[in-house]
Amino acid sequence: MNRFLLVAITLGIALGVAGQAIAQSSALPSWNDGAAKNSITHFVARVTQQGGPDYVAPGERIATFDNDGTLWAEQPIYVQLAFALDRVRALAPLHPQWEKKQPFKAALEGDLESVMRGGEHAILELLMASHAGMTTEEFESTARDWIATARHPKTGRRYTEMVYQPMLELLAYLRANGFKTFIVSGGGIEFMRPWTEEVYGIPPEQVIGSSIETEFELRDGKPVLVRLAEIHFIDDEAGKPVGIHRHIGRRPIAAFGNSDGDLQMLQWVAAGSGKSLCLYVHHTDAEREWAYDRESSIGRLDEGLDEAKARGWTIVDMKQDWKSIFPSH
Amino acid sequence: MNRFLLVAITLGIALGVAGQAIAQSSALPSWNDGAAKNSITHFVARVTQQGGPDYVAPGERIATFDNDGTLWAEQPIYVQLAFALDRVRALAPLHPQWEKKQPFKAALEGDLESVMRGGEHAILELLMASHAGMTTEEFESTARDWIATARHPKTGRRYTEMVYQPMLELLAYLRANGFKTFIVSGGGIEFMRPWTEEVYGIPPEQVIGSSIETEFELRDGKPVLVRLAEIHFIDDEAGKPVGIHRHIGRRPIAAFGNSDGDLQMLQWVAAGSGKSLCLYVHHTDAEREWAYDRESSIGRLDEGLDEAKARGWTIVDMKQDWKSIFPSH
Numbered sequence: 001m002n003r004f005l006l007v008a009i010t011l012g013i014a015l016g017v018a019g020q021a022i023a024q025s026s027a028l029p030s031w032n033d034g035a036a037k038n039s040i041t042h043f044v045a046r047v048t049q050q051g052g053p054d055y056v057a058p059g060e061r062i063a064t065f066d067n068d069g070t071l072w073a074e075q076p077i078y079v080q081l082a083f084a085l086d087r088v089r090a091l092a093p094l095h096p097q098w099e100k101k102q103p104f105k106a107a108l109e110g111d112l113e114s115v116m117r118g119g120e121h122a123i124l125e126l127l128m129a130s131h132a133g134m135t136t137e138e139f140e141s142t143a144r145d146w147i148a149t150a151r152h153p154k155t156g157r158r159y160t161e162m163v164y165q166p167m168l169e170l171l172a173y174l175r176a177n178g179f180k181t182f183i184v185s186g187g188g189i190e191f192m193r194p195w196t197e198e199v200y201g202i203p204p205e206q207v208i209g210s211s212i213e214t215e216f217e218l219r220d221g222k223p224v225l226v227r228l229a230e231i232h233f234i235d236d237e238a239g240k241p242v243g244i245h246r247h248i249g250r251r252p253i254a255a256f257g258n259s260d261g262d263l264q265m266l267q268w269v270a271a272g273s274g275k276s277l278c279l280y281v282h283h284t285d286a287e288r289e290w291a292y293d294r295e296s297s298i299g300r301l302d303e304g305l306d307e308a309k310a311r312g313w314t315i316v317d318m319k320q321d322w323k324s325i326f327p328s329h
Numbered sequence: 330m331n332r333f334l335l336v337a338i339t340l341g342i343a344l345g346v347a348g349q350a351i352a353q354s355s356a357l358p359s360w361n362d363g364a365a366k367n368s369i370t371h372f373v374a375r376v377t378q379q380g381g382p383d384y385v386a387p388g389e390r391i392a393t394f395d396n397d398g399t400l401w402a403e404q405p406i407y408v409q410l411a412f413a414l415d416r417v418r419a420l421a422p423l424h425p426q427w428e429k430k431q432p433f434k435a436a437l438e439g440d441l442e443s444v445m446r447g448g449e450h451a452i453l454e455l456l457m458a459s460h461a462g463m464t465t466e467e468f469e470s471t472a473r474d475w476i477a478t479a480r481h482p483k484t485g486r487r488y489t490e491m492v493y494q495p496m497l498e499l500l501a502y503l504r505a506n507g508f509k510t511f512i513v514s515g516g517g518i519e520f521m522r523p524w525t526e527e528v529y530g531i532p533p534e535q536v537i538g539s540s541i542e543t544e545f546e547l548r549d550g551k552p553v554l555v556r557l558a559e560i561h562f563i564d565d566e567a568g569k570p571v572g573i574h575r576h577i578g579r580r581p582i583a584a585f586g587n588s589d590g591d592l593q594m595l596q597w598v599a600a601g602s603g604k605s606l607c608l609y610v611h612h613t614d615a616e617r618e619w620a621y622d623r624e625s626s627i628g629r630l631d632e633g634l635d636e637a638k639a640r641g642w643t644i645v646d647m648k649q650d651w652k653s654i655f656p657s658h
Contacts, residue, residue: 059526059532062534136574180534189575189578193578197388203388204577204579205391205509205534205576205577205578205579206534207578211575214571214574215567215571216567216568216570216571216593216597222600223570223593223596223597223600225570225574238544238545241552241554242543242545242554245543245554246518246543246561247534248533248534249518249522249533249534249536250533250534264545264552267547267552268552271551271552
């Protein structure tokens with residue numbers, strides 16, 4: 001082994017072992033100094049300080065992140081809904097009856113308002129029509145292809161470029177300090193898994209989300225998993241602690257969200273026996289991103305905002321606390 | 330940092346990076362030389378050989394292990410059933426009606442044959458009565474306490490000492506070669522998680538198993554997860570590939586089982602695009618352990634044995650291939 005590599009590796013290990021050595025100011029360059037950033041670095045310094053009263057062993061440093069609105073933008077519509085609409089358009093030639101049937105008719109006409117007026121039921125119909133009835137491998141490749149090319153209607157960027165730069169830094173910073181990072185999203189688990197490793201550094205087995213049923217089948221002797229038009233699990237609100245328990249089997253010590261759908265996850269984490277970090281990303285920047293909270297139909301933050309204030313959880317004011325929002329490239 | 334430590338760490342890294350360096354004979358000391366051991370070391374050498382045609386990146390080196398009969402003994406009854414029977418006995422004073430009601434009456438009288446004659450339904454009743462109706466934390470501590478003290482009826486050993494020494498070596502060997510090891514068991518996920526890390530080196534988030542429903546609840550403002558008497562998922566037979574997909578989200582390249590309940594998992598792994606290792610532990614040693622296969626009600630290996638032979642999967646003959654069965658201490 002060449003000597004430079006050897007020194008580099010040894011140094012990396014030394015820093016890794018010494019945890020708190022990298023808990024300092026060089027990390028999180030896109031975060032302005034202030035209460036939010038301080039609460040993060042303070043927390044990490046405490047739980048990584050060997051022999052300290054708040055020390056947590058690396059294996060137990062579990063951090064869970066909501067996705068939509070926490071790691072990437074969710075306006076004007078959830079990315080997965082944009083995917084579903086595109087899929088409905090792509091599949092329409094196989095389903096001529098959709099031209100006359102709601103919510104498909106509205107979806108095909110790009111009439112998003114009518115789709116939304118159909119409520120949860122309409123959205124569910126679009127999701128099932130576009131997400132079920134194929135094998136898991138077929139769906140994975142469809143999702144992968146779409147995310148590689150689709151662009152945000154307002155910014156024209158790829159969706160994977162509309163992730164929050166400060167949160168990417170936070171993910172890396174936590175991992176450098178021995179944390180294992182998980183996504184815990186209301187979004188579809190199989191919609192996220194094809195790209196989370198590349199974009200967030202989070203491998204498929206650390207992604208938790210909503211799911212539909214799958215069924216094992218031998219097709220001409222070849223085993224496949226078929227996606228059924230039946231909901232298996234909704235990983236939102238009270239479902240988040242359930243999903244966390246089911247997949248991880250231990251309580252996280254840090255959780256990050258942006259909406260009321262994340263409140264139970266934060267409550268669950270705050271109820272742990274040791275030190276914990278509960279953080280809400282508050283969308284306050286109408287210029288660089290979007291400003292919304294209590295009245296929004298997407299990513300509503302109302303009850304959660306009150307509870308966060310009452311309990312002293314960390315609230316990130318995107319406008320104040322973040323130097324930049326999206327990666328610049 | 331002291332110099333010895335530095336050298337030790339550097340050496341560890343060097344070995345880890347060089348993968349195949351530790352794929353050789355010093356590993357697996359409890360395995361006799363022969364076809365089974367060869368198939369393992371050959372497979373590991375191939376998938377870790379950088380630049381080789383079968384190379385697999387470390388993150389994708391997923392290995393899944395059945396538990397009962399594959400990693401620890403499952404005779405004369407599944408360990409979890411022994412736990413359920415002990416719990417029914419412990420809870421009996423709170424349920425006086427059990428003295429007259431089957432299958433509880435038989436369980437309390439230690440009449441295992443009658444319990445078994447009641448079939449799946451009887452066993453399910455015992456499981457629900459002993460596994461549901463408490464919080465996840467209460468159940469975890471009950472399972473943890475039980476496994477720390479309960480002893481096997483025949484050997485008098487703790488159940489965690491009735492794990493297979495050659496399989497412990499195999500787990501460690503695979504991890505040393507960059508594999509991520511998972512349990513994929515028909516047994517209860519929350520029955521296993523409290524002790525798998527200590528015994529197998531497998532953390533809770535890498536344990537997949539059968540589960541009952543849980544529900545998030547605020548009790549006097551304190552969030553808890555309550556275990557309901559309702560089955561969520563049976564992680565057996567066709568459920569195993571489904572559970573693998575749900576939890577891991579990618580296809581393992583190696584799978585280890587001992588019964589027909591593992592067949593679909595092995596089929597799923599064998600159907601991957603690259604090189605794979607499918608291995609059955611065959612219980613052939615009536616003296617040191619138990620000998621059973623096609624006719625056994627526990628851990629039946631019939632269809633799986635035929636398919637393994639037909640497809641050239643690895644079959645471990647416990648009597649021939651293993652120098653020792655259980656850890657000696």
